[in-house]
Amino acid sequence: MTAQGDSYFNPVSRTRLVFTELPADNGGTRLVMDWFVAPGETLTSARHYHAGPKGYVSERFDLIAGSTVCRVGETEHRRDAPHIFEVPCNTAHVHPRNVGTGEMHVRQTVTSREPDMHNLQRAQRFFETLTALAQQGKVDREGNIKNPLQSALTIRETLLDPTWLDGRPQTAQRLMLGVAATLARALGYTPHHQPQKEPASAG
Numbered sequence: 001m002t003a004q005g006d007s008y009f010n011p012v013s014r015t016r017l018v019f020t021e022l023p024a025d026n027g028g029t030r031l032v033m034d035w036f037v038a039p040g041e042t043l044t045s046a047r048h049y050h051a052g053p054k055g056y057v058s059e060r061f062d063l064i065a066g067s068t069v070c071r072v073g074e075t076e077h078r079r080d081a082p083h084i085f086e087v088p089c090n091t092a093h094v095h096p097r098n099v100g101t102g103e104m105h106v107r108q109t110v111t112s113r114e115p116d117m118h119n120l121q122r123a124q125r126f127f128e129t130l131t132a133l134a135q136q137g138k139v140d141r142e143g144n145i146k147n148p149l150q151s152a153l154t155i156r157e158t159l160l161d162p163t164w165l166d167g168r169p170q171t172a173q174r175l176m177l178g179v180a181a182t183l184a185r186a187l188g189y190t191p192h193h194q195p196q197k198e199p200a201s202a203g
Helices: 115-135 148-158 170-186
Strands: 009-010 015-021 030-037 046-050 056-064 068-071 074-082 084-089 092-099 104-111 163-165
Touching: 009 115, 030 084, 030 170, 056 092, 068 084, 068 104, 074 084, 092 104, 115 148, 148 170, 163 170
Parallel strands: none
Antiparallel strands: 009 015, 015 030, 030 104, 046 163, 056 084, 056 104, 068 074, 068 092
């Protein structure tokens, strides 16, 4: 089980993830993660959006060190630290990519207007699973789970609604992922995987 301050290393993208603040520790109001990203790498490349109240900023990326490109809406922003990217609900975006020559440090904060322990912990489990599968060589450098059945099951159980892929009808996503996820469960797949922690001295 992940605790506040736990650090995990993704050997595929050479990225270190630190869970800075967990929903279980703040009443289900936010999930805060610090990412330390090698040059040329990205957090995840899928263009997506988070459904919610119009105008509410549900996600924020604080660029603490390094240089990044981050797409919010139709605009691709290139910025050097320090900088803050705010992502309102229903706005398609792509997570930051390191375009500098050194390590990029970005803090990702996912929030909910009202306490939402369930969905914030689902998001936490997604990032745990993505890292665990990467440690097993089952994720590509763009942050995609290689096995389509595992991908469908994990996305449906940890992200889908309020998170959706951009450019595809929600009904179609729900249907296609639902069918694949059902098959995955029948074949013995599990949606959540716990990654191996880094030694305490490395965090």
